Amino acid sequence: LKTELRICTACGEPIADKYLFDIDGCAWHGSCLRCSVCLTLLERQPSCYFRDRHVYCRADYAKTFGAKCSKCCRTIAASDWVRKARDLVFHLACFSCDTCGRQLSTGEQFALIDDKVMCRSHYMDTVDDGSNSSDDGCSSSDGYNKNKSKRVRTTFTEEQIQILQANFQIDSNPDGQDLERIALATGLSKRVTQVWFQNSRARQKKHVHVPRAQDLFNGMRSDLNNNNHSTNSCSSSNSNTS
DNA sequence: GACTGCTTGTAACCACGGAC
DNA sequence: GTCCGTGGTTACAAGCAGTC
Numbered sequence: 234l235k236t237e238l239r240i241c242t243a244c245g246e247p248i249a250d251k252y253l254f255d256i257d258g259c260a261w262h263g264s265c266l267r268c269s270v271c272l273t274l275l276e277r278q279p280s281c282y283f284r285d286r287h288v289y290c291r292a293d294y295a296k297t298f299g300a301k302c303s304k305c306c307r308t309i310a311a312s313d314w315v316r317k318a319r320d321l322v323f324h325l326a327c328f329s330c331d332t333c334g335r336q337l338s339t340g341e342q343f344a345l346i347d348d349k350v351m352c353r354s355h356y357m358d359t360v361d362d363g364s365n366s367s368d369d370g371c372s373s374s375d376g377y378n379k380n381k382s383k384r385v386r387t388t389f390t391e392e393q394i395q396i397l398q399a400n401f402q403i404d405s406n407p408d409g410q411d412l413e414r415i416a417l418a419t420g421l422s423k424r425v426t427q428v429w430f431q432n433s434r435a436r437q438k439k440h441v442h443v444p445r446a447q448d449l450f451n452g453m454r455s456d457l458n459n460n461n462h463s464t465n466s467c468s469s470s471n472s473n474t475s
Numbered sequence: 476g477a478c479t480g481c482t483t484g485t486a487a488c489c490a491c492g493g494a495c
Numbered sequence: 496g497t498c499c500g501t502g503g504t505t506a507c508a509a510g511c512a513g514t515c
Contacts, residue, residue: 301485428486431486431487
């Protein structure tokens with residue numbers, strides 16, 4: 234509450250309102266506090282950003298001044314999952330080996346050479362090539378085969394699982410565009426997302442079948458109970474089922 | 476507590492088939 | 496031929512029990 238009238242930074246008019254917005258020494262009418270990019274009214278927003286005498290909503294500030302992914306050079310949104318390597322920041326899906334393109338997982342070892350990310354195996358290849366044989370032929374054409382038996386397992390976060398499961402309930406068989414959208418939302422690669430949906434469909438089928446077998450078993454048990462003194466063959470089939 | 480071996484769940488992969 | 500789905504398999508990671 235001010236005793237002297239202050240000038241609104243946006244409209245230049247004195248502010249006679251009971252309340253005003255004061256950001257870094259500049260004042261606004263509540264009705265004048267808008268994002269300078271999208272013009273969204275920020276009066277009731279939980280936060281806003283102020284830079285070079287311009288006000289921004291959260292999203293536009295991130296777009297304009299936010300960190301950029303060191304791989305794709307696109308802006309990193311506040312909601313994006315990221316990985317950090319030294320002072321570099323990557324989208325989760327962009328944090329992949331520059332040689333083989335494989336997305337790197339949490340806890341996995343990697344190398345950072347001249348702002349390029351390398352998985353452990355390709356980094357070791359590079360080191361080996363430099364120190365041992367300069368070119369033995371096998372690594373140049375298909376060096377990945379050497380490490381093909383080493384399968385790297387992605388560990389999903391709880392949030393990623395929630396997003397995937399929510400989408401699975403809506404559509405268990407999403408098309409390519411939906412897969413890309415879900416991949417973007419989770420920060421996973423499209424391939425990993427696709428495999429997750431494949432496995433989930435298989436799991437669902439499996440779990441549908443298991444209860445039926447259980448029902449069958451329960452049915453047999455109830456039959457057994459109904460025919461209280463049945464023959465030994467019944468009990469033997471019972472044990473087989475279990 | 477540390478180590479080992481076994482079991483279980485599941486991500487990733489492969490082979491195959493169908494649709495286009 | 497390419498793309499995508501399914502079913503089956505492989506390999507990884509975590510949990511658990513047993514042993515020292």
